[in-house]
Amino acid sequence: MAALVEINHLTKRFAFITAVDDISFGVDKGEVLGFLGPNGAGKSTTMKMITGFLAPDGGDVRIGGVDIGAQSVAVKRRIGYLPEGAPLYPDMTPAAFLGFVGAVRGFRGEELRKRIRDTVEKVQLASVLEQPIGTLSKGFKRRVGIAQAILHDPEVLILDEPTDGLDPNQKHEVRALIRNMSKDKAIILSTHILEEVDAVCNRVIIVADGKIVADGTPSQLEARSPRHNAVALMVSDADQGDVRQQLERLQGVASVECVGRDGGVHCTVYPTSGNSILAAVSGVARERAWTVEELHVQRGRLDDVFRAITAKG
Numbered sequence: 001m002a003a004l005v006e007i008n009h010l011t012k013r014f015a016f017i018t019a020v021d022d023i024s025f026g027v028d029k030g031e032v033l034g035f036l037g038p039n040g041a042g043k044s045t046t047m048k049m050i051t052g053f054l055a056p057d058g059g060d061v062r063i064g065g066v067d068i069g070a071q072s073v074a075v076k077r078r079i080g081y082l083p084e085g086a087p088l089y090p091d092m093t094p095a096a097f098l099g100f101v102g103a104v105r106g107f108r109g110e111e112l113r114k115r116i117r118d119t120v121e122k123v124q125l126a127s128v129l130e131q132p133i134g135t136l137s138k139g140f141k142r143r144v145g146i147a148q149a150i151l152h153d154p155e156v157l158i159l160d161e162p163t164d165g166l167d168p169n170q171k172h173e174v175r176a177l178i179r180n181m182s183k184d185k186a187i188i189l190s191t192h193i194l195e196e197v198d199a200v201c202n203r204v205i206i207v208a209d210g211k212i213v214a215d216g217t218p219s220q221l222e223a224r225s226p227r228h229n230a231v232a233l234m235v236s237d238a239d240q241g242d243v244r245q246q247l248e249r250l251q252g253v254a255s256v257e258c259v260g261r262d263g264g265v266h267c268t269v270y271p272t273s274g275n276s277i278l279a280a281v282s283g284v285a286r287e288r289a290w291t292v293e294e295l296h297v298q299r300g301r302l303d304d305v306f307r308a309i310t311a312k313g
């Protein structure tokens, strides 16, 4: 069956560049897709096309099988969108703004009041409802932006850099909110922050220069890191040269990096192609009677993968 959100060969050119270059993917309910890439990768442009704010030069976007270009109004009802920087009306209060957005969405009377009440509770805006938006902190402004995106309880939520510019506590709150909404929605969020992907996403697409360069779960991508399954070892009372030599001789070991620090030898032992080498490393440590202070397997780091994939050659 086709995914709830289908993006087929999406392409957008501006004067001198192809900002989005033949991008295709699908997203279903329950998925929180992290759209990850350096500045200028084409994330915002892709999101504007998914939400129907920008017409593509090629390709199409289907929500529940319906082309957003052909049936824009009906399909847009199924989408909530937090644009980059979340433009808001500074003189309006959140109460007035949400009333306005709800009315535009076609809600009236008790239905409108109930939706506003539920949304305000969900994003915890009650304390600032009557204060002009322009006077609110960044965290509250972002919550107002999220509130307008979810007021009509859309199945598809497109969030462009939802935590950008927030302090660590505010980031944490917004991420928790996204996680709580993820069960019954298809969510696409863009970010250039790697920790965000681990914190909220169950799938990641990395884009660079308008193209998809990786697509998988965070752990699948971590498995592509050179550090994946590498073993970190720290021994005290040992000779650095000897430790390195012993480790390099082990089967399945590709290379060894050692530094002497704080009276100990710190080594990272890299396996050949993701092999498990923990048993071999702990075996040699026992055999040589090293005093092991630390020994653990590394998961691999998403930022290594990200840098390797998106680095300009």
Ligand SMILES: Nc1ncnc2c1ncn2[C@@H]1O[C@H](COP(=O)(O)OP(=O)(O)O)[C@@H](O)[C@H]1O
Binding pocket: 014, 015, 017, 019, 037, 038, 039, 040, 041, 042, 043, 044, 045, 046
């Ligand atoms: N309206 C526009 N006119 C011309 N170039 C644009 C326009 N919008 C975006 N771009 C360019 O398209 C590329 C992708 O931009 P954008 O989608 O905003 O990237 P990201 O959100 O990943 O940082 C950038 O090189 C940007 O300068």
Ligand SMILES: [Mg+2]
Binding pocket: 043, 044, 045, 084
């Ligand atoms: Mg952007």
